[in-house]
C-alpha cells in the first residue's frame with residue numbers, strides 16, 4: 305500500500321518537475337520499504353527501475369525512455385532541470401542520491417561532472433563500439449549520444465554565401481554592424497571559443513573574439529532563436545547558432561530567408577558539441593544505467609534520440625533524419641570534445657577580456 309502511495313506521489317511530482325521533493329520522496333519511500341518489516345523479499349514481478357537526472361528536455365527523452373521500457377521491462381524514472389542544478393544536487397546528495405545516470409547537453413557540463421567526481425566509468429563494450437573515441441571521455445566517465453553543430457547562419461536576402469568562409473572571418477571589418485551573437489554566458493559559446501583556443505592559440509582567438517564584438521549590430525542575445533529571428537527581421541546579416549534551432553524555425557516557416565553555412569571546410573571543420581550520458585558515482589543500479597546507455601547508443605534508438613531534436617546521431621551506422629540531411633554534409637572539427645571542457649575556464653576569461661558579454 306505504502307509503495308502504491310509513493311509511486312502515485314512520485315508520478316505527480318515528476319509531472320510538475322519539483323525535483324528536490326521528488327528526490328526526498330524517492331529516498332523516503334525506499335527507506336520505508338527497507339524498514340517496513342514486511343516479509344515479502346524481492347519480488348521478481350516488480351519492475352526494475354533506473355533513475356535519470358536529465359538536463360535534456362522532457363519531450364526529447366520521454367518517447368525514448370518509454371520505448372526502452374517497452375523493450376526491456378526496465379522503468380525509467382527521471383527529473384529534468386538545468387545541468388548546474390543537477391550536478392550540484394549530485395554533490396549534495398553524495399551516496400544518498402537516487403540518480404543512476406546523468407544526461408546533459410554540452411561536453412563542458414559532462415566534463416565538469418567528471419571533474420567533481422560525480423561519475424564512474426561506463427565500462428561497456430557496446431558503447432565503445434557504438435560511439436567513436438572522440439565523442440567519449442578518455443576516462444570512460446561519459447559518452448555522447450547526439451552531436452550538435454554550431455555553425456554560421458546568414459540572411460539569404462542580404463548575404464552572398466561566397467562572402468562567408470570561417471568563424472574567424474566574421475571578425476573582418478566588412479561585417480561591421482552586421483553580426484548577431486548569443487551571450488558569452490552560454491556554455492555553447494564557451495565551448496566554441498575553447499575549440500578556437502585549441503586550434504589557434506589564445507592571442508589569435510582573443511583578436512577574433514574582439515573583432516566579433518566590434519561587429520555586433522546589437523547587444524548579445526539570450527538565445528539562438530533570437531539570433532535567427534534578428535537575421536530574418538533585418539537587424540543583422542549573420543550569426544552563429546546550433547543547427548537544431550535553425551531546424552525549428554525552418555519547420556515553422558520553410559520559406560525562411562535564412563540559411564546555414566558550413567565554415568572552416570578548408571581547415572579544421574565545423575565546431576560540434578554533444579549531448580551525452582554518464583553513470584553516477586553512487587548509482588544504486590549501475591547495471592541498469594549501463595543497459596540504458598547501451599540501448600540509447602544502439603542503431604534502433606539513435607535515429608529518434610538525434611532526430612527528435614534535429615541533431616546528428618553519434619552511431620556512425622545511423623543517418624540523420626531527412627530534414628537534417630537536407631542541410632548537406634560537412635567536415636567536422638575532430639577535436640576530442642573533452643578538450644572543450646578542459647579549456648572552458650580559459651575561454652570564459654578570454655571572452656571577458658575581449659568585452660564579449
Ligand code: FE
Nearest residue numbers: 409492546549
Ligand atoms: Fe540548446
